[in-house]
Amino acid sequence: MAIPYGHQSINDDDIAAVVEILRSDWLTMGPTHASFEAALASVVGIPEALVTTSGTAALHCAYMAAGIGPGDEVVTTPMTFVATAATAAHEGATIKFADIDEVTRNIDPKAVEAALSERTKVVTAVDYAGHPADLDELLDIAHRSGALLLEDAAHSIGSVYRGRPVGGIADMTEFSFFPTKNMTSGEGGAFLSTDPDLIDRVRLFRGQGMIRDRSRLRNPDEGGWHQEVHSFGLNYRLPDILCALGLSQLSRLQEFKAHRAALYDRYNAALSDLDGIVLPAKRDDVDPMWHFYPIRVRDGQRKRVYNHMRENEILVQVNYIPVYWHPVFEDLGYRRGMCPVAEGFYEEELSLPMHVELSDSDQDRVIEVLRDAIG
Numbered sequence: 001m002a003i004p005y006g007h008q009s010i011n012d013d014d015i016a017a018v019v020e021i022l023r024s025d026w027l028t029m030g031p032t033h034a035s036f037e038a039a040l041a042s043v044v045g046i047p048e049a050l051v052t053t054s055g056t057a058a059l060h061c062a063y064m065a066a067g068i069g070p071g072d073e074v075v076t077t078p079m080t081f082v083a084t085a086a087t088a089a090h091e092g093a094t095i096k097f098a099d100i101d102e103v104t105r106n107i108d109p110k111a112v113e114a115a116l117s118e119r120t121k122v123v124t125a126v127d128y129a130g131h132p133a134d135l136d137e138l139l140d141i142a143h144r145s146g147a148l149l150l151e152d153a154a155h156s157i158g159s160v161y162r163g164r165p166v167g168g169i170a171d172m173t174e175f176s177f178f179p180t181k182n183m184t185s186g187e188g189g190a191f192l193s194t195d196p197d198l199i200d201r202v203r204l205f206r207g208q209g210m211i212r213d214r215s216r217l218r219n220p221d222e223g224g225w226h227q228e229v230h231s232f233g234l235n236y237r238l239p240d241i242l243c244a245l246g247l248s249q250l251s252r253l254q255e256f257k258a259h260r261a262a263l264y265d266r267y268n269a270a271l272s273d274l275d276g277i278v279l280p281a282k283r284d285d286v287d288p289m290w291h292f293y294p295i296r297v298r299d300g301q302r303k304r305v306y307n308h309m310r311e312n313e314i315l316v317q318v319n320y321i322p323v324y325w326h327p328v329f330e331d332l333g334y335r336r337g338m339c340p341v342a343e344g345f346y347e348e349e350l351s352l353p354m355h356v357e358l359s360d361s362d363q364d365r366v367i368e369v370l371r372d373a374i375g
C-alpha cells in the first residue's frame with residue numbers, strides 16, 4: 001500500500017464531535033465557532049483568534065487588515081506555497097522576494113532588510129517545515145521601516161519560538177487546517193493578532209462587512225432589524241461542523257507533536273550516516289512541531305530519487321518550487337536567478353512522509369527505499 005506524504009489523523013472523538021453539530025441547531029455561526037476561537041487563543045496565550053474557511057482566506061484577511069493595495073510592497077520568501085504571495089498580489093501589491101537562510105530555509109532577515117523600501121507595508125515570513133522564522137529580528141526590521149510582520153504559520157501551529165508559542169509573536173499570524181497540516185478541520189484556517197484594530201478589521205472583512213453592534217451604526221434608530229455595511233467584505237466564516245472537528249483536533253495537538261518529534265528523531269538516527277543527502281537542521285532557540293521532513297539530495301540526483309521513491313509507492317513531495325517560477329509571476333516579469341539560495345535548495349529538496357498515522361514499520365520502509373535509492 002502506498003505511503004502518503006501527509007495524512008490526517010481522525011479518531012472516534014473527532015467523529016462524535018462533528019456528528020453532534022449535525023444534530024444541533026447551529027451548522028454555522030453557533031457556539032462551537034466561538035469555542036474553537038477561544039480554545040485557539042488560549043493555546044497560543046492571546047485574547048482573540050478568528051477562524052476562517054482556509055489558510056489562504058486568513059492570509060487574504062491579514063493583507064486586507066494591513067490595508068495593502070496598488071503601490072504597496074510585500075516582502076516575502078519564495079520558499080513557500082503560492083498563497084503566501086498570491087493573496088497580496090491579488091490586491092494589487094507588488095511582491096518582493098527575499099532569499100532564504102541556508103540552515104533554516106526561512107526568509108533571511110538580512111535579505112529582508114535589503115528588500116525593504118518606504119512602500120513596504122508587510123513582511124511575510126513562513127515557518128518552513130514547522131521551524132519558526134527569525135521572528136524577533138524580523139519584527140525589529142519590519143517595525144523600523146513602518147511595516148507589519150505577518151507570520152505564515154501554516155506549518156507551525158504547536159511550534160515554540162524562544163519559549164513562546166507561535167501565534168502571538170508576529171503582528172499577525174495565519175494558521176491552516178488543511179488535512180495534511182499539523183491538525184485539521186477539513187478546510188480551515190485562522191487569523192491571530194493581539195492588535196484589537198487588526199482583529200476588528202478582519203472580523204468585518206470575514207463577515208461581509210456587516211455591523212450589528214448598535215453603538216457603531218450610522219443610523220441606530222432605523223429599527224431592531226437594522227444592520228449596516230461600512231466597508232466591503234467577503235464570507236470567510238468557518239462553519240460549526242468544521243469548528244467541531246478543529247476543536248477536537250486541537251485537544252490532540254501535543255499528542256500529534258510528540259509523534260512528529262519521534263518520527264523526526266528516527267529519521268535523523270537512520271539517515272545521518274548517508275552520504276549524498278543533507279538532513280534538516282534546527283536552531284537551539286526553537287522547539288518546532290515538525291510539519292514535514294525536508295532532505296537535500298546532492299549531486300543532481302533529486303529527480304532520480306523522487307522517481308525511485310514514487311515507483312516504490314513512497315509518495316514523497318517537493319516543497320516548494322520557488323514562487324516566482326510560477327508562470328503568473330513570470331508573466332509579470334519575474335526571472336529565475338533572483339534568489340539563488342532558495343533556487344539551489346529547491347533543486348535538491350525532497351520531503352519524506354511525515355504524519356501521525358505513519359507507523360514505525362511504514363517509516364522503516366521509507367528509510368529502506370531511500371537508502372536503496374541513494375545507495
Ligand SMILES: *Cc1c(COP(=O)(O)O)cnc(C)c1O
Nearest residue numbers: 054055056081083154176177178
Ligand atoms: C497550506 C499552506 C497555505 C494555505 O493554506 P490553505 O488552508 O490550504 O488555504 C499557505 N501557506 C503555506 C506555507 C501553506 O503550507
